[in-house]
Amino acid sequence: MHLSPDQMILWHHGFLKLNATIAYTWALMLVLVGGSRLITRKLSTGLERSRWQNLLEILVTGISKQIEEVGLSQPQKYLGFLGTLFLFVATASLCTVIPGYEPPTASLSTTAALALCVFVAVPFFGIEEQGVRNYLKSYTKPTFIMVPFNIISELSRTLALAVRLFGNMMSGAMIIGILLTITPFIFPIIMTVLGLLTGMVQAYIFSILAAVYIAAATRVRKPKAEPMQTIPA
Amino acid sequence: MDNMTIIAVASIVIAGITISLGSIGPALAEGRAVATALTSLAQQPDASATITRTLFVGLAMIESIAIYCFVVSMILIFANPFWNHVIAQTAGK
Numbered sequence: 001m002h003l004s005p006d007q008m009i010l011w012h013h014g015f016l017k018l019n020a021t022i023a024y025t026w027a028l029m030l031v032l033v034g035g036s037r038l039i040t041r042k043l044s045t046g047l048e049r050s051r052w053q054n055l056l057e058i059l060v061t062g063i064s065k066q067i068e069e070v071g072l073s074q075p076q077k078y079l080g081f082l083g084t085l086f087l088f089v090a091t092a093s094l095c096t097v098i099p100g101y102e103p104p105t106a107s108l109s110t111t112a113a114l115a116l117c118v119f120v121a122v123p124f125f126g127i128e129e130q131g132v133r134n135y136l137k138s139y140t141k142p143t144f145i146m147v148p149f150n151i152i153s154e155l156s157r158t159l160a161l162a163v164r165l166f167g168n169m170m171s172g173a174m175i176i177g178i179l180l181t182i183t184p185f186i187f188p189i190i191m192t193v194l195g196l197l198t199g200m201v202q203a204y205i206f207s208i209l210a211a212v213y214i215a216a217a218t219r220v221r222k223p224k225a226e227p228m229q230t231i232p233a
Numbered sequence: 234m235d236n237m238t239i240i241a242v243a244s245i246v247i248a249g250i251t252i253s254l255g256s257i258g259p260a261l262a263e264g265r266a267v268a269t270a271l272t273s274l275a276q277q278p279d280a281s282a283t284i285t286r287t288l289f290v291g292l293a294m295i296e297s298i299a300i301y302c303f304v305v306s307m308i309l310i311f312a313n314p315f316w317n318h319v320i321a322q323t324a325g326k
Contacts, residue, residue, distance in 0.1 A: 003311045069286070160297055167300030174307070205293040208286070 004107040086207035093199025106169040115162035126217030248306040255302025
């Protein structure tokens with residue numbers, strides 16, 4: 001009973017090791033990129049469109065609307081990053097219906113990598129929107145004493161993102177593994193369905209939290225409004 | 234009791250206590266969160282999209298505390314460094 005797919009080594013040659021996490025991650029990337037390439041080969045802008053194009057449009061407009069609701073006024077700038085986060089984690093969790101598959105997000109390395117991407121993206125988008133000085137000044141809000149606490153909160157949010165996703169995926173895989181040795185038939189199926197549900201919710205949570213952090217970093221502070229002038233009678 | 238027994242007993246007992254005590258707080262907090270969300274949904278059904286989304290985000294943050302306890306207890310059972318060290322010592326002897 002292994003803790004994560006990192007421990008299933010498929011091939012090694014001296015120093016390099018190919019474990020199941022890397023293999024499944026690349027397989028997922030192939031599926032996502034290849035599938036999108038195939039579907040978007042002949043896009044149609046009229047009323048007649050293929051089913052798969054419709055599915056992609058639903059996904060893209062849905063994600064875009066969610067990003068806008070979180071508070072980012074130009075969702076197309078962030079759609080690539082946040083949409084990819086959601087799609088990767090969601091597909092990784094959906095594919096658990098395939099027997100013999102373990103989600104690569106059940107390994108702390110994958111989730112830590114995704115959380116590090118968010119950690120780098122937040123200042124990147126913040127500086128792109130506000131400029132370096134204003135972004136760094138936002139660390140001193142509300143007072144200057146809060147600078148170390150703001151930095152610590154950035155680091156701990158990244159850690160929380162990684163461990164939350166890892167814990168949810170790993171617990172799903174482990175519960176199914178344990179149950180398969182006890183009651184082999186019906187109960188593991190129910191737990192797989194529960195695992196699918198939590199996987200989808202965690203994918204949504206991961207991308208929404210990333211969107212909220214980016215929104216907090218790119219919020220342009222408006223200058224104080226001028227005092228109202230009295231209307232002459 | 235020698236070293237191996239102490240480490241084994243401590244790991245097993247603490248793993249059980251960690252997950253059982255660690256689920257109490259988040260469970261109570263999630264119950265309160267859902268109850269408040271239901272009340273506000275009943276008061277303002279138009280805002281149901283915002284309320285539902287905020288509820289799910291809040292539930293995920295509360296749930297992560299229970300997940301931390303679960304990860305610690307899994308590490309104690311399956312990836313315990315003290316146990317591995319002591320096993321390696323006994324195997325080497």
